[in-house]
Amino acid sequence: MSFTFRTSFLALAAGASLLGTSALAQATREYTPVTDEMILNPPAEDWLMWRGTVDNHGYSQLDILNKDNVGDLELAWAWPMADLGLQETAALVHDGILFLQTNNSIVQALDAVTGDLIWEYRHPLPEISSTWGYQIYQSRRQKNSIALYDDKVYLTTVDAKIVALNAVDGKVAWERQVNDYSKGYSYTVGPLVVNGKIIAATSGCSITGTAGACYITGHDAENGEELWRFNTIDDPNNPLVDASWGDVPPENRWGGTPWATGSYDPRTNLTFWGIGMPAPYAELVRGSGDGDALYTNSTLALDADTGELKWYYQHLPRDNWDLDSPFERVLIDQEIDGEMHHMLVTVAGKNGIAFALDRDTGEYLWSMDTIYQNSVTHIDDDGTVHINEELVPTAIGQQVMICPSVSGGKLWQAASYSPKTEQFYVPLTEACNNVTAIQAEFTAGNATGSMTFGPRVLPEGITEAGLLQSIGISPDTPEDAWKHRQRTSMTSTVLATAGGLVFAGDAGRYIKAFDDESGEVLWEQRLNAPVGGAPTTYAIDGVQYLVVPTGYSAAAASSASMFPEVPLPSGAGNSIFVYKIGSATN
Amino acid sequence: MVMGAALAAPASAQVPPGLLDHSRPIQGDAIRVCIDEASVIRDFDIAVAEAIAASLFLEPNFQRAPGGFPINAEGYLEQLEIAMANSCDLLMGVSLLPTSPFPEWATVTRAYASVPFVLGVIDPAYARLGDIPFDKVLGTAIGSTGEWAMITYQLTQPENRRWRRLPYADHELMLRRLSDGSIEGMILWHPSLVQLHDINPDAEAVRLIAFDPMAEPIVRIAGLVSSRDTFLRNQIDLAIDVLVQDGTIADLMDEFQFRGTAGG
Numbered sequence: 001m002s003f004t005f006r007t008s009f010l011a012l013a014a015g016a017s018l019l020g021t022s023a024l025a026q027a028t029r030e031y032t033p034v035t036d037e038m039i040l041n042p043p044a045e046d047w048l049m050w051r052g053t054v055d056n057h058g059y060s061q062l063d064i065l066n067k068d069n070v071g072d073l074e075l076a077w078a079w080p081m082a083d084l085g086l087q088e089t090a091a092l093v094h095d096g097i098l099f100l101q102t103n104n105s106i107v108q109a110l111d112a113v114t115g116d117l118i119w120e121y122r123h124p125l126p127e128i129s130s131t132w133g134y135q136i137y138q139s140r141r142q143k144n145s146i147a148l149y150d151d152k153v154y155l156t157t158v159d160a161k162i163v164a165l166n167a168v169d170g171k172v173a174w175e176r177q178v179n180d181y182s183k184g185y186s187y188t189v190g191p192l193v194v195n196g197k198i199i200a201a202t203s204g205c206s207i208t209g210t211a212g213a214c215y216i217t218g219h220d221a222e223n224g225e226e227l228w229r230f231n232t233i234d235d236p237n238n239p240l241v242d243a244s245w246g247d248v249p250p251e252n253r254w255g256g257t258p259w260a261t262g263s264y265d266p267r268t269n270l271t272f273w274g275i276g277m278p279a280p281y282a283e284l285v286r287g288s289g290d291g292d293a294l295y296t297n298s299t300l301a302l303d304a305d306t307g308e309l310k311w312y313y314q315h316l317p318r319d320n321w322d323l324d325s326p327f328e329r330v331l332i333d334q335e336i337d338g339e340m341h342h343m344l345v346t347v348a349g350k351n352g353i354a355f356a357l358d359r360d361t362g363e364y365l366w367s368m369d370t371i372y373q374n375s376v377t378h379i380d381d382d383g384t385v386h387i388n389e390e391l392v393p394t395a396i397g398q399q400v401m402i403c404p405s406v407s408g409g410k411l412w413q414a415a416s417y418s419p420k421t422e423q424f425y426v427p428l429t430e431a432c433n434n435v436t437a438i439q440a441e442f443t444a445g446n447a448t449g450s451m452t453f454g455p456r457v458l459p460e461g462i463t464e465a466g467l468l469q470s471i472g473i474s475p476d477t478p479e480d481a482w483k484h485r486q487r488t489s490m491t492s493t494v495l496a497t498a499g500g501l502v503f504a505g506d507a508g509r510y511i512k513a514f515d516d517e518s519g520e521v522l523w524e525q526r527l528n529a530p531v532g533g534a535p536t537t538y539a540i541d542g543v544q545y546l547v548v549p550t551g552y553s554a555a556a557a558s559s560a561s562m563f564p565e566v567p568l569p570s571g572a573g574n575s576i577f578v579y580k581i582g583s584a585t586n
Numbered sequence: 587m588v589m590g591a592a593l594a595a596p597a598s599a600q601v602p603p604g605l606l607d608h609s610r611p612i613q614g615d616a617i618r619v620c621i622d623e624a625s626v627i628r629d630f631d632i633a634v635a636e637a638i639a640a641s642l643f644l645e646p647n648f649q650r651a652p653g654g655f656p657i658n659a660e661g662y663l664e665q666l667e668i669a670m671a672n673s674c675d676l677l678m679g680v681s682l683l684p685t686s687p688f689p690e691w692a693t694v695t696r697a698y699a700s701v702p703f704v705l706g707v708i709d710p711a712y713a714r715l716g717d718i719p720f721d722k723v724l725g726t727a728i729g730s731t732g733e734w735a736m737i738t739y740q741l742t743q744p745e746n747r748r749w750r751r752l753p754y755a756d757h758e759l760m761l762r763r764l765s766d767g768s769i770e771g772m773i774l775w776h777p778s779l780v781q782l783h784d785i786n787p788d789a790e791a792v793r794l795i796a797f798d799p800m801a802e803p804i805v806r807i808a809g810l811v812s813s814r815d816t817f818l819r820n821q822i823d824l825a826i827d828v829l830v831q832d833g834t835i836a837d838l839m840d841e842f843q844f845r846g847t848a849g850g
Contacts (some may be wrong), residue, residue: 026722084602133652137661140602183656206656208755251759252752254657279658279755280729284737287751291782343649370591397740443622444681444701444775444807486658552602 008109021331029118031095031168033151035142040266044384047093052196052536053330054264059496060537062583064544066499067340070523072346073579076116076545081107082122082573084473087551088412089577090493090534097167098538099548100576101190104139105157109170113540114269115578119170123157126181134207135159138186141554143412143570144261144534149221156187156200162224162243176224178202178217183209188257192271194264194304196221199271201258206279207491214257216273218307232256232295232314234277235309246289251492253286255279257295259326260412264304265342266440270332272303274348281378282393291558292317296347297325297349298514301362315348315355316376317385320392321402321435322453323375325349328414332473334422337397340476345417347426350500352373352409354426354471354478357383369476370410370469371428372459374403374503405433405456406454407558414534416494416502417473421516423481425502427490428467429559431456455561465562470519481570482519488566489559492549493534496573507556508566511548511577529573530556550575601664616642617818620651620674627701627807628779630842631678631708631764635699638809641825657729657755663689670812674825676822677810682850683731693813693840697806697850698826698835703732704779704845706792707771708764714796715771719791720749722770725760728753732773735803757781771795775805776845806850 007190034048042048044061051058065073081087083105091097098112105123110116125139139158152173153165160179165172177198179185184207191200198219205214215227233256236240247255255278262273277295282284286293297316302309315325325348332343344359351373356365364383376385391400404410408429416427434454458465466486472479492505501522502514507530513523533549550576560568611618614707620720621628632648639646651674652665670677670692682697705715712718719730726733733753740748752769754760756777765788782789797803811819811825826849829835835848 019686084604133654133665134661136652137655137665184656204656206653206660208657208660211755251756254755279656281658285729285733285753287753311631339705395741396734440680441679442659442666444627444805456629539588559762566660570601574602 001307002327005410010519022036026046029096029168031097034094036195037075039149047536047538048148049092049093049192050090050190050261050534051328052062052264054192056263056328056414057330057419058494059418062537062539063497063540064363064542065497065501065537065546067515067522069581070501073523073546073581076578076580077268078575078577079110079173081114081551081576082108084572084574085140085552086554087532087549087574088141089411089549090144091536091547091549092146092148095535096540098304099146099148099153099178101142101144102574103142105142105145105155107146107153107155107165107170109167112538112545121155121165121170121579123155123163124579125159125187133206134184135181135186138188138203138360142188145187145190147191147193147198149151152221152322152540153191154191154198156190157448158186160185160187160202162191162198162200162219164224164573165376167376173471176219178219178226179215189259189261192262192264193221194266194271195269197227197304198224199262199304201273203257203259205257206254210254214255216302216307230300230302230309232258232300233278235295238310244292244294246287246291248287253278255293257326259324260328260414263329263331265331265359267342269304270301270359271312272344272345272359273300273302274326274329275300276326277322278320282320283318284393284396288536290318294317296384296502297355298331299344299346299348299362313357313362313364313383315353315385316351316387318387318392321375322406323350323402323403323409327410327412329423330415332417334473334475336475339430340356342345342386343423343473343475345473347410347415350404350406350409352428354424356447356473356475357477357535363477366477367473369371370426371430371467371507372403372462373409380405381465389578397547399433399434399436402430402435403432403459406435406453407431407456407555411555413490413555414493414498418496418502418516420498420500422473423516424468424473425473425494425496425504425516426471427492427494427504428468428469429489429555430459430462430465431559432459433457456559458562463487466506468514468519484514484519487563489555489562491553491555495537497537503535505535505550507553507559507563509550511535527577528575529553529569529571539582543580546579548577601667605668613647614665615644615728616647618649618675619646620649620675620677622653622679625679626652626775626781630838630844631779632834633838634829635676635678637829637832637838638777638822638825641828642821649652651677651744653729668689669771670810675811675818676816680806680808680810681731682808691813692810693819695811695819695822696826697808698830699807699839699844699846699848700804701776701844701846702806703730703735703798703803703805704776704794705771705773706764706779707795708791708793709770712771712792712795713797716799718749718770720747720825721791721814723750723752723768725752725763725769726771726773727757727760727778728755730775732803733774735800739800758786761786761792765791777842779841806848
């Protein structure tokens with residue numbers, strides 16, 4: 001089944017501004033609904049979700065663009081994003097349409113070949129009240145906030161709604177208020193859609209009004225009806241949770257935000273999510289003593305139909321430094337000597353430690369340091385993580401030097417796994433900062449501030465902030481395959497392709513193509529702003545396209561003190577640059 | 587009078603420069619005063635700002651200050667930087683604390699009031715903090731100066747002479763837990779208790795007792811201006827001086843039933 005529509009007018013979704021029609025495409029299009037089968041096995045030509053596939057590989061099977069011809073890439077078109085903000089987006093592509101989510105819950109549909117605007121949706125937010133400061137801030141940093149399924153584009157919004165847009169015209173099909181935004185809940189990342197269910201992760205869980213609850217929720221994709229919800233900081237089914245908070249009641253707990261879109265294994269119907277730090281950051285303040293504060297900084301394996309917890313693994317217990325561990329969980333299968341190994345591999349947190357788990361059981365397989373870090377001293381063979389207790393603040397105002405910095409190490413920029421090389425490509429930053437546990441109370445009587453962070457500095461003996469590290473993956477032990485070090489920090493998500501290329505961008509405004517086996521830089525292009533968001537790729541009529549998002553980058557700005565000779569632009573410049581290679585086949 | 591400045595303060599890492607207004611505002615004899623609408627001293631701050639403005643022959647133009655941030659303050663200084671660049675000449679209600687991380691683009695005025703934290707109990711057996719058995723639980727207003735003082739005091743004591751402490755963001759919830767016996771005492775800012783009296787009759791049962799042997803925590807309240815506005819800050823400091831000396835601030839504190847003293 002497909003839907004036919006004419007892009008002869010700009011669909012005016014609620015709140016959209018009226019634009020002239022002269023710039024609009026005049027063509028008849030067909031839009032093929034995205035099926036469950038497509039979600040599990042996406043056409044190589046499309047890019048249907050944040051990391052391309054439900055296993056979060058960030059890998060494209062396209063090889064029209066490859067090591068031999070990457071130097072011939074040419075710009076097809078470019079497009080300025082619709083609003084200012086931190087640029088952390090991922091463009092999705094299906095049926096020749098590029099769907100671009102930008103800050104402030106704006107979605108645009110563009111012709112993927114020409115770059116012509118087809119429709120635009122601007123989410124109408126409630127009147128901004130004085131108690132909405134955090135949501136305003138959050139709205140400028142929304143990332144990968146859309147997913148495609150059936151004939152819909154699903155958008156998670158800063159006012160804690162899931163909105164279903166018709167993919168053909170951008171009109172609202174339905175919207176669902178999932179959490180109470182007036183308490184502080186919002187969305188920062190987009191949903192995972194599998195088996196007709198939308199699975200979404202809540203943000204804003206360190207706001208005072210959200211005490212005791214941070215959620216991952218499951219919804220019917222037809223209408224948004226809520227099917228289940230899982231609380232990441234309170235689990236009556238697991239008495240270890242209360243004990244891990246030092247018996248601090250749930251109503252006195254905060255944190256546990258899942259900051260990155262989860263992955264899914266259709267074989268077991270499990271969905272895997274990373275969870276962020278506890279709040280307040282310092283145990284001195286949160287009152288949890290030396291408890292681990294479950295399920296913060298953990299991987300959760302949930303039944304996709306019910307939300308039931310199957311297992312968890314905590315990557316950083318007893319976090320005292322905002323070194324949260326919510327980043328992408330990547331599912332990797334390898335057959336060795338006739339035995340299939342089903343792994344979950346992740347550089348879970350800011351401290352850059354790579355982990356491999358058996359994703360059916362949560363059993364720890366191995367771990368490996370990447371950047372210099374001092375928060376974890378060692379990890380036992382059974383996976384028990386031992387933190388550096390010397391760095392736990394023992395007094396208010398005490399300053400400790402933590403590596404990496406609060407900006408990572410690793411951050412939201414996702415790694416990529418290539419089944420072709422069996423290597424895992426991780427964007428990292430070498431950095432340290434002073435961390436001080438304080439009671440700020442910046443405005444009298446208000447609870448805002450329990451930690452300060454000093455400027456980012458390079459670890460002693462290291463002169464290059466940026467690191468793209470390739471890790472050879474196996475069930476038994478990781479291999480340090482290759483490293484690319486450079487002065488400027490890595491600021492984009494990574495894309496690996498069957499063409500033998502690894503794309504990653506940096507604070508110095510370069511998008512680079514690396515040889516996936518050697519790390520040699522095969523191509524680079526300097527753009528208008530730091531490279532951010534997620535480079536993605538698609539193909540239409542024999543032409544392969546590469547989408548490179550650029551713009552204002554908190555990752556670049558916060559690490560710029562480590563490479564002062566590379567000035568950042570003062571303009572935001574949020575844009576996508578679309579390169580192409582190959583010849584049209586029809 | 588023309589308020590404003592010629593130069594913009596440098597942006598912090600998280601603020602796209604395009605969001606900062608670099609123009610020189612022309613606003614006649616008005617001063618843009620930003621107020622945290624959610625603050626428990628909102629009305630007091632408005633009254634003090636009106637008095638400051640009147641003494642400088644300015645008309646206060648009240649604006650909403652950014653509010654509603656996480657307890658880890660994520661995003662707060664970024665939004666405040668935008669507000670101070672674009673819409674605020676003066677932000678009221680800032681705590682003057684040794685640990686406050688005042689950014690380089692802002693500076694504080696002198697304090698216009700000093701208001702203490704209080705320790706509230708229900709059990710009539712208690713006359714001072716030291717009377718509360720160590721196996722009882724105390725509640726503290728999370729992220730507050732009172733909590734800081736409590737944590738710091740406890741760290742000076744042997745472990746068997748420390749109370750268990752739970753942080754509360756919702757003062758009504760803390761009052762409910764005091765009433766149901768989950769906690770034995772609550773440490774909160776006095777204006778918060780005044781507000782509780784206005785909205786919850788259970789507050790009538792709360793008695794205030796001495797912090798002894800711990801020192802009484804006190805918050806000194808000041809204004810915040812852009813670091814570029816040194817002339818404005820000097821004028822406001824002079825105005826606060828006069829309002830403290832002539833009893834205006836003390837009268838306002840009495841009107842709002844706040845404990846403490848005028849000035850710093």
